[in-house]
Amino acid sequence: MPTTRQCSFCGHEIPPGTGLMYVRNDGTILWFCSSKCRKSMLKYHRDPKKYKWTTRYMKVR
Structure with a gap:
């Protein structure tokens, strides 16, 4: 079953089949919901x- x-960056949920996975040279996987993020x-x-x-703004303030 696909997971969200x-x-x-922003903390929003990414539906299955969308978004972008970016892998750094050290093996860290970053998921992005948009090109803006x-x-x-x-x-x-x-x-x-x-x-x-971003949702991370709300958590701090």
Whole structure:
């Protein structure tokens, strides 16, 4: 049975059959729900705790 994943940046659930799996050279697997999340984490090195549209922002504040 397919399982739902959680986005590594924003924390939202990713339905089966969607999203992107990114594997780093050290073997760490990162799941992203959109290109917005992927670029924010990998290209721009943003902190998800500073953005209101992420669920990680809600947990800290």
